Amino acid sequence: MRPARLAATLAAALVAALASAAPPAAATASDPSAPRAAAPTPVAANGQLTVCGTKLCNKNGKAIQLRGMSSHGTQWYAHCLTNGSLDALSGDWGADVLRVSTYVQEGGYETDPKKYTDLAHSLIEQASARGMYVIVDWHMLSPGDPHANLSRAKTFFTEIAKRHQGKSNVLYEIANEPSGVSWSRIKSYAEQIIPVIRNIDSNAPVLVGTRAWSSFGVSEGANESEVVNNPVKAANIMYTFHFYAASHRDEYLDTLSRASAKLPVFVTEFGTQNYAGEDANDFGMSQKYLDLMASRKISWVNWNFSDDNRSGAVFKTGTCDKGGPWTGTAPLKPAGVWIRERMRTADDF
Secondary structure (H helix, E strand, C coil): CCCCHHHHHHHHHHHHHHHHHHHCCCCCCCCCCCCCCCCCHHHHHHHCCCCEEEEEECCCCCCCCCEEECCCHHHHHEEEEEEEEHHHHHHCCCCCCEEEEEECCCCCHHHHHHHHHHHHHHHHHHHHCCCEEEEEEECCCCCHHHHHHHHHHHHHHHHHHHCCCCCCCCEEEECCCCCCCCCHHHHHHHHHEEEHHCCCCCCCCEECCCCCCCCCCCCCCCCCCCHHHCCCCCCEEEEEEEEEECCCHHHHHHHHHHHHHHHEEEEEEEEECCCCCCCCCCCHHHHHHHHHHHHCCEEEEECCCCCCCCCCCCCCCCCHCCCHHHHHCCCCCCCHHHHHHHHCCCCCC
């Protein structure tokens, strides 16, 4: 082969080699096989949330629906909230929000305020790092009068608000499930706690528990009219509603429908089982609630992200002690499989 022919052949080979090493011209943003940028996190997509009318709205004023999970009591199940499980919740499950439940009694906050404040702080930081919203849940159950823990609540929310001042992803749930007290008593508590938070964080939505275990009074023979006629004197707030589908039937569903037409409502706790989070799942009734909440853009949080022995805990018993696995459906109880499936398709942010 003459030198000129050899040079030409070598040049052609070099061009071919470079062409084969380069990305194909068709691999563009319009090519389904091309790598895609990761979807923005819920917080990146929505920013600071505000209450607009009866809806929860994002930074663009668009009504949105957040969907996520509640922790169980952190005094019992903090070991279920690990890097792996939170990665699964934010990634595999596609959750928008984590509710961090700090029990006041039952071996919780009152036994060691610093320990449980620090734990809540750490979990807020971990959820924030994953781009999720966080509900800071002051999980009072018994006594049912929130005033019984007023001083503790002021201390707790002052500390948490100071530590997370400036964040755009924190919501404050100031009384989990008041019971055995009038709405006016609950309203009085709210109007004392909300300014404590507002003096530090003027932008965060505040979630106010309603009468009779956050049922708008239905579980004690009342209804939402007492809140409609005598709302809390504060802006940027929502009222909470809790239900357990196997126990709370059409009367509760109808109450949620009526209340959400007039008031901003956030379902900060629900289950597919009975009111104790136990026994058989009623997925049919649960779906009726989910359909209503989707149509009204009512945000929701399911109870609970643990491996408690009850049917309402999403992980099979022993999963947390073993450190997983966390992803997919293999480690999940039926309720976990069902709720994960309904969380994986994000709202149209």
